[in-house]
Amino acid sequence: MLTPTDRKVFDDYTDGISLIMYRLKGEVDQKWNGQPLWMPNIKLPEGFRCHYARR
Secondary structure (H helix, E strand, C coil): CCCHHHHHHHCCCCCCCEEEEEEECCCHHHCCCCCCEEEEEEECCCCCCCCCCCC
8 A cells, every 4th residue: 555655765664663644535436425534554563473363
């Protein structure tokens, strides 16, 4: 979801967690009723591993 420009900026941040928030227009032709919405993008540290177990 990151734009090429965003990717260049955040490529240098490899040791921590980055939260990038995008404000989208919520265009009617994309079924969002014209209401703006926020979309989060979380970049985790390099080498971060996440395990999800479901019971």
